[in-house]
Structures are given as C-alpha cells and as structure tokens.
Amino acid sequence: MEIPEEIEDWIESIGGMERIIGNLPDEKSLENRSRTYKALSDPIRLKILHLLSMHPLCVCLIKQAVGISDSKLSYHLSVLKSAELIKGVRKRNWIIYEITEKGLRYVD
Amino acid sequence: MEIPEEIEDWIESIGGMERIIGNLPDEKSLENRSRTYKALSDPIRLKILHLLSMHPLCVCLIKQAVGISDSKLSYHLSVLKSAELIKGVRKRNWIIYEITEKGLRYVD
C-alpha cells in the first residue's frame, strides 16, 4: 500500500501506526461518548433540555411547551434520563424533571 | 391542569408559559444542532475524528487504524463530512481527510 510521503514522514516521526492507534480513546469511552451524543441527536430532546435548563418542570408543563403526545414525551424523557442528562423526582402526583450537571454542559 | 405551586410561582414570575416557550431556540437551530450530534453519535465516527485530530490521513490509513471495510468506512466518512466535521481533499490517487475547525471542537 502506497501512501503520501508527507503523511508517511509524520507516522515515522511519531513512532508508527501502532503508536497512533494506541493513542486513540478506548472503545468503552467512545461508546459512552457516542451514547451521550445519540441522546442529544434529536430536536425534541434538545428542546426539552433547554426548557429544563431554565427551571425544573413537571411532565404536564413540558408537554405544554413541546406540544407532543404523552407517550412520545415519555419516550424522549426516558432517553434523556438514561443518558443522565436529566433526572426525575416524584412529588405528590407529579414527576418533576430537572437537568443534571452533565445536561447543563450541553445547553447554550 | 394542576401544577406544583413552586413551579407555578416561577412561571408567574417570569411572565407566563408563552414567554418561556418564546425563549426556546428556534426549530432551525435545534435541527442543526441535533444533526451535528447525530453525526457524532457513533463510536466509529468518534474514533475517526480523534484520529484526524492528530494529523490529516488518507482513507487507506484511516482504514488501517479503524479496521472496517472500505464501503463502511466511506459511509462513515460521508456522514462526518456532511456534518462538516471533516473535509477531504484529493491528492494524486488519494483523498486526504482532515478535521475541520468545527470537528476540533468535539475532540478531547
């Protein structure tokens, strides 16, 4: 396999392809990061995240703001929650969702 | 619809639900952001991004580092490229991919 000279020199200088490959993040952390990004990869979910960055809210108000069906909202909340971007705490009849530290890093 | 008192007060204080909804990012920018995140939501693509953050590389070397088939690699490169996280420039027989400014913001 031929490769461009400039690149070949760089690889040489850095200690070979093995070294380069060794510098890549491990599978585990790539998986983790990609899972977070997947949770963020939907406009509805980004909207919810923004909303919750202003103040914790019950599902019924999130629903009012986002304008989708209960079960659809519930699905998206669960995606954000398993990515630990939001968390929900029960309060009487409601579940109040709030953004996490981690979630906050992805808004604005 | 009943809602928790503390939340009701907050909504009141900020000028009502309409004001809150008005503060959300517009659909367009939510779509854009979610599209970027979608491109980042795969471990293979994150790995490629990391790799290219070290140095521009031809497809054949990316392939060596990532260890997947040509067409699969090409697919993932195209996803990263349409999100403008990387760009490719032709050089003789090769196409050299390099990370963009934007791409750089998402590595490390």
Add this chain to the structure above:
DNA sequence: TCACCATTTCAAGTTTTTTTGAAACCGCAA
C-alpha cells in the same frame, strides 16, 4: 376502598440508520 390524575409501559407499525458486497469512478502511470 374507590376513582382519579399524571405519567409510564407495551406492542405494533413506520421511518431512519447502518451494514454488506458488488459495481462504478477517477486520476495516474505504463
């Protein structure tokens, strides 16, 4: 206990993304 409200769960259907292998493309050198 019962009925009710807010919310989640479930299963089925739909859409989108990813994988695969074969075929095509493109520039170059013989």
Add this chain to the structure above:
DNA sequence: TTGCGGTTTCAAAAAAACTTGAAATGGTGA
C-alpha cells in the same frame, strides 16, 4: 489506450430508533 490502486456509489438486507394509541401503574384524596 489500458490497467490499476484508491475510493465512492448503489441497492438490498438488517438493525436501530421513533411514533402511536391503548392499557397499566402509582400515588392521592374522597
């Protein structure tokens, strides 16, 4: 030209994500 290496494109199949409406859950107050 012709052939070749490097890379992309294509179409079909597989897998994953999303949507839908109906049914279930779980706490609460009567």
